[in-house]
Amino acid sequence: MLNAQAASALRLRIAREVRGWLGVPVQRWRQLTQAGFFLLFVFAPVFDIFRLDLNLKHFILFGFDWTLGLDDFTAGKASAGEAALNLVLRGFLPLVAVVGTLIYVSWKWGRLYCGWLCPHFSVVETINRTLRRAIGKQSLWDKKPQPARNPDGSETPRDAIWWFAVIPLVVGFAGLWAVVLLTYLLPPAEIYGNLWNGTLTRNQAIFLGAATLAFFVEFMFARHLFCRYACAVGLFQSLAWMGNDKAMVVGFKREHAKDCASCYSACDHVCPMRLNPRNVKRMMFACVQCGQCVDACDHTQEGNPHGTLLNWVHDLSAESEAAFNVRAARTIPIAQAPVQAMRKEN
Structure with missing residues (x-):
């Protein structure tokens, strides 16, 4: 019996260690894709991969002019049918x-x-990590500091000296975003040349100053609120996801909820969106599928014979998670969860 349990525990441990692709952990893959897309975001206008040139009044895509083809129509060289086809x-x-x-x-x-991928969210996570070192919280609006302990057993102690990194980091990201956005609207060579030579036009200087201030306020005080409620791209993704009950979601083994008593709510602390991953899907509207809560549970439940309590689920399992009643989830005490689960099955 003991050998069987030991073998089972070993299999679980091996499975957790190789969670990822090609032997590379999921979070490392995520860091690589974020870094790659951030570089693409910064350099896409520089290399004319994609930008809108306000001087030319059309888009540029992979070095080619991308217009709607209406110039010939306005010049009387194309028919209305050809113009309509170009629009389509x-x-x-x-x-x-x-x-x-x-x-x-x-x-x-x-x-x-x-x-x-999102270059804004990679900034959010970077500021989260740095702010945690300064005040022990990933957001100024968190009610309590989170434990210094990390799910893998290491510690991240807080030290106010990290404020000397937080403020320059936020200012730097705000300025970078302002400059990059301007290069999507005007020729990058002109913008970077004017910055280098100190010859920005009045309008360029006003745009960069106002945009830098706006981004500083957002990055410092409202970055999570922006991702949850103000970002149109994120909102439409969430709406599409909520419309599919079988979509991939982080599932929680509520029948083993009592095992959470041995943890310090590591999944809650690592969530960069400041959500509660053990909640039901409808309460996880802004989840960005980063998987950090799953990895945290892997570490804290490493010795649990029942396995990790948080896992990616889809299809029928995801449908069950989506259909779970919010009120029922809140009223199941951790110590009584297995009893309630057995009653539900019977």
């Missing part, structure tokens, strides 16, 4: 393809763009 082929269909792809991915897997 160059405007409507590309827009439908991009939006449709985003909605489908979100409908099936949730806010993957937010958690794995």
Whole structure:
């Protein structure tokens, strides 16, 4: 019996250690995709991969002018039918393809763009980690400091000296975002050249000053609120995800909820969106599918013979998670959860 339990525990431990792809942990993959997309975000206008040039009054895509093809129509060189066809082929269909792809991915897997690619969210997480070192909290609005202990057993002690890193970091990101956004609207060579030579035009200087101030306030005080309620891309992803009960979601083994008593709510503390991962799907509207709560549970429940309590689920298991009643989830005491689960099954 003991050998069987030991073998089972060993299998669980091996499974947790290899959670990822090609031997690379999930979070490392996520860091790589975030870093890669952030660099793409910064350099896309520089290399004319994608930008809107207000001087030329049209988009540039992979070095080519991307227009709606209406110039010939206004000049009397094309018919109304040709102009309409250009609108469909160059405007409507590309827009439908991009939006449709985003909605489908979100409908099936949730806010993957937010958690794995979004250059704004990578800034959010970077500030979270640095702020935690300064005040022990990932947000100024967290009610209590989180434990110094990390799920893997290491510690992140708080020290006020980290404020000397937090403020410059927020200012730096705010300024970078302001400059990058301006390069999506005006020729990057002009903007970076004017910055280097100190010859910004009045309008450019006003834009950069106002945008930097706005981003500083948002990054410092409202970055999570923006991701939850103000970002249109995130909102539409969440709506698509909530519309599919079988979409991938983090599932919680409520029948073993009493095992959480041995933990310090590690999954709650690591969530970069400041959510409670053990909650039901409808209360996880802003989940970005980063998987940090799953990894945290892997570490804290390493010796649990029942296995980790948080796992990615989909299809029928996800449907059950989506259908779980919010009030019922809140009224099941951790110590009584197995009893309630048995009654439900009977």
